[in-house]
């Protein structure tokens with residue numbers, strides 16, 4: 001199969017690329033390296049099963065290849081970066097997702113949209129069930145990401161119901177593992193950086209809060225298992 005991975009130069013995307021290549025698929029990685037790095041994928045350079053397109057997902061250049069699947073992961077993901085680039089983040093989540101849904105529609109292929117637990121905002125329910133609609137502030141420092149991702153999901157719903165595109169959405173919770181960016185402000189990166197420096201771990205509040213963590217290999221496995229299943233409600 002030939003698989004397009006947007007955001008393939010990022011933390012999660014690069015592990016997905018590794019796994020797909022190991023499974024003998026051809027991978028087209030599309031990334032603008034705004035938050036990802038070439039280093040994450042440089043070991044695939046020269047591999048005939050790998051092609052890199054350095055581009056903004058909002059303005060994807062025409063793709064000549066036959067495509068079989070799209071994993072759409074391109075988007076700044078840590079508060080440090082999305083708060084530094086709020087407009088780019090909101091537009092990537094909206095226009096980039098529309099661009100990829102159009103591609104999936106034109107080619108009649110399945111698409112997986114990488115969403116986030118942040119669609120629940122500041123949740124009033126713990127743990128969050130998929131039936132929970134969230135508690136999100138549209139007018140604040142996290143809105144570019146939270147609302148952007150919610151809008152991306154809405155586009156997925158529209159393309160599924162109006163155009164019969166084979167869409168699935170993965171609401172990803174905290175994922176950790178190699179290639180996490182140190183100092184990106186996310187809790188696991190902070191813990192690992194502090195541990196490496198032999199410093200105490202910083203726990204905010206009274207320490208009774210709970211989080212859901214997933215190792216990156218398990219996340220990649222889950223995404224690959226999800227793509228044959230379109231699970232959006234009608």
Ligand SMILES: NC(=O)c1ccc[n+]([C@@H]2O[C@H](COP(=O)([O-])OP(=O)(O)OC[C@H]3O[C@@H](n4cnc5c(N)ncnc54)[C@H](O)[C@@H]3O)[C@@H](O)[C@H]2O)c1
Pocket residue numbers: 006007008009010011012013030031032033034035036037055056057058072073074075076077078092096114115116117171172173174175176
């Ligand atoms: N890592 C997590 O814990 C986590 C949690 C929830 C959701 N997610 C989602 O998973 C996806 C990947 O997250 P990550 O942790 O690997 O982040 P990351 O920042 O490491 O990867 C995102 C990649 O997308 C690229 N990108 C950003 N904007 C782009 C654009 N306009 N055009 C092309 N490429 C662009 C970046 O350069 C980067 O390589 C994101 O969509 C994120 O919202 C991740």
